[in-house]
Amino acid sequence: MHAAAARRQDRRSVPARIRDELDAFAKSSPSRFAIVVFAGLILVFTLLFSLPIASATGRMTTLHDALFTAVSVICVTGLSTVDMATHWSPFGNALVYIGVNIGGIGVLTLASLLGFVVSRRLGLRARLIAASDTNPSRIHVGPVAERQAVRLGEVGGLLTTVAISALTIEGVIALGMIPSLLATGAGWWTSIWESFYYSAMAFTNTGFSPNATGVTAFEHDYWFQSLLMLGVFLGSLGFPVIYALARGWRNPHRWSVHVKLTLTTTAILLVLGAGAFILLEYANPRTYGSLDAGDTIFQSFFMSMMTRSGGFATIAMDDLNGSSMLVSSMLMFIGGGSASTAGGIKVTTFAVLFLAAFAEARGAPSMEAFGRRIPRDILRLAVSVVLWGATIVAIASIAILQITKLPFEFVLFDVISAFATCGLSTGVTADLPPSGVYVMAATMFMGRVGTVTLAAALAASQRRQLFKRPEERPIVG
Template sequence: MSNLQHRSWVSREERGRFWLLTSLRDLVDRIAAGSPARLAVISFAAVVTVFSFLLWLPVSSAPGVDTALEDAVFTATSAVTVTGLTTVPTATNWSFVGQFVILIAMQIGGLGTLTMTSILALAIGRKLGLKSRLITQEALNIGRLGEVGSLLQVIVVMSVVIEGILAAVLTIGFLLVGEPFLTALWHGVFYAVSAFNNGGFTPHSDGLVPYTDAALILLPIALGVFLGSLGFPVVLVLRQTGLRFSRWNLNTKLVVVTTTVLLFVGWALFLAFEWSNPDTLQGRHVTQKVFEGFFHSVMVRSGGFNLVDMNSLEPVTLLMTDALMFAGGGPASVAGGIKVTTLAVVFLAILAEARGDRSVIAFYRTIPEDALRIAISVIMMGATVVLVGCGILVEVSEEPLDRVLFEVISAYATCGLSVGLSGELPPEGKYVLAVIMLVGRIGTTTVAAALALRSRRRLYKYPEERPIIG
């Protein structure tokens, strides 16, 4: 038998053995024929629908609890989009089955439905085709097609290893605070997945507030959130080049530098604004104040865990938190928001304009004009989503604008920090917030592209004329 015949026979055998996976992949390819962006919308909507149904089942609710449909849909959307906003208490409303469903939803949402599809293709032993690579390239925001296969393998290995290490350390941490082994193990696994995927869900009624002195719990969670917010392409570069800054590509440099700057700025401002606030930091030891400022700055970007009540923060701290949530994390990461590279590109463009430079330069590289246009589009579309969402929820809930704005930005940025408004909304308000979470997770530019029937390309160019600006 020739090698070609042998490969063909193996392929047919694999298709028979993994018919469900191959059928799923073929279906994805057919849907993606028009636009990979449309596939993103359909995929996430389908996954949310499945998990909404699972959470609506009686077995997912705690004994004596009847979960409303809007709460099941909201929780499923929040878990799949790795947001962390809740309308019902995770610890008391959901049974172990329900919490396990939420954990799986966070894992799938963190990796991304499109990424999971390509991972399935790799798992049955077939190399990614050009179309599948293009789909995954768009989903992960990768510059070169050759990186797709290796990146997918890194995603799986990295996720398993990091979450495994976090789960082990967290299990020890919960054992040290007096939890039984099985309970500590479950909480360790749940928080590991929730942290690394920036999910923000907590299986404890009081969240992490009772563990403000448990460094072996809080530090691993903060580290997991930080690593998850960097983005998979950045992790791939770090894996290949280590900490040699000169060998990093431009995306990695922008993500790491901007993330670090925002981390320290948020840390310093939180301490400055809350140091004497009797409802938050006043009366606590200096080291605890400093650590809680660090923890808040890490979580505010997309983590969603908190050690202080958001309603107790000073108004200026809430405003700062709004801004940092809107900025989000790295591109192709589990974080939401407009992404730190978007913020960096626009800032560099403003700096170049102030200096009179014709080109936008970063680390001895020229940023293309189309990247600036995309950055501006992302910011404007994100602001539009927040504005429209605030308008609807202010009308529906009759709540003050500052509370509504905080909740809407948290939903759009898939952050998960909350002032408690989500659970107070009527059903229609919960559905609106769920849509905002879905739009924020998929990305405003992806949504816009998915709504278009096909990509447009003009074969002609109009004369140039400059309007008056400012």
């Protein structure tokens, strides 16, 4: 019987055997499979960006620049070591546009889509992979947190929502941008192309610009800037939130705790960030000092939104006061919503930490939000995310400081921007030597893949223990 099975195995086609091997790998470790898929995409785009046809000069792009661009595109970061508006040919720009839309889908959702193509059906394992992107708790062995953002049975609907929402939102925003592009004197075809380019960069929270002047050409066009903010906001909410709002926007009382926490924390951070920029930059002649009150308020809200992972800017980041630069770094580190095109530790992670501190101050036995109890395993997960994120930022900052000898606040800003896949820069990234470029590329990759997914991939599985050791409380604080 075994011999007959072996003969049937040998008679299968090579594609069938490859498909089965990939399916077996995906079943054994969904998180590692997702990382391999993401790394494979980066390698493919590195090769494509290095081709002479991808550059405007017709010459091959150096390996470190091609790799960095590929990581930045697939990880929807927005940092660059070359001038994105002039270095690439139409073929190269098309690669950028396609790459950010692929990367914006998300590492685990992308892996589940590939698994669907490979196996020709969305099986349980593929559903688990996709569900992990909406709730990292599913990566770990053991009980799953209550009130999932998206249940396993709804993953097929989530994947459909991902595609439809991305195409619809980008298309509507692009149509709204065309008049602003035409007003700059650009032709119809250029305006249409650049409007779709800008809308994709906004929704995916990337921040690349197709023209050399960037969004400074629209610093007085508040309609254009508002569309950018709208795209960044929708992209940073996360597909589970968009999915929930699309199904029940008329019934807020039925929204899950995840949706409510994401919307509430996002709104609070947007307002607090804008208030901080108004207070810290209103007298800075290099930024908002020459603006009137209304312009200062609008630009502060624009800055607050873009530091959450948007990556667009109407001012130079190195012109900010040191205090504003620190606020920007804090907002970038927090980032956007889970399973979104934004990076960072995620707003729900920050909210859980705040709720834990609030519960501890009150002496409450558990964390609560919107009439629901949040289990303690979510707190442990949140602490792990922050600790891993801080460790990545610290190690990368030390390495870049040693390589460049540049001021600490500038290096820290760019490293956090890389980790949080934001794309704002003080100019440090563009001047990095090849060794620094590779460090920043690794930082972007780890930030986008996600600290939880990365940790789960490094640890093959959680060990089950059939006993408990004696409990003892260390002194903390």
